[in-house]
Amino acid sequence: MSATPHTDRRDWLSILARSAPARLAQLLPDLPDHVLMRAPETGTVMVQGRVSATGAPFNIGEMTVTRCALRLPCGTHGHGHVQGRSHAHARRAAAMDALMQTDPTTYAPLIATLRDDAQAARDTRAAKAAATRVEFFTLQRGEDT
Secondary structure, eight states: OOOOHHHHHHHHHHHHHHSOHHHHHHHSOSOOSOEEEEEEEEEEEEEEEEGGGTSOEEEEEEEEEEEEEEEOTTSOEEEEEEESSOHHHHHHHHHHHHHHHHOHHHHHHHHHHHHHHHHHHHHHHHHHHHHTOOOOOOOOOGGGO
């Protein structure tokens, strides 16, 4: 399956939304000149799950999110939606979204770094979970054979 601009943007927005605020600030310390279209604001969204991961959807509960929308001087719009209450994180994610649309070759390595950070965090969690794995076996009694 080849990537399209739509799927590429969806991917980088997902990475920005899940990135650590401090790490994103480290990678993009200075925000470009921009005009806020929607100042960062915090609200809640309903989170849904599915029975057995594929069945009927059900509401798990609400999650706090912060969103922001901005426009660069060149006219490109950027949007950021992040979990939690960090206005700076939402603004930085929106700026990075706009920058990725204007000059992806310059900013793609930053997205790749965030993707690698996320993979490293997943690997660490998986290793911790694997360390607690318990192997069960069944003994067969002689008279049951």
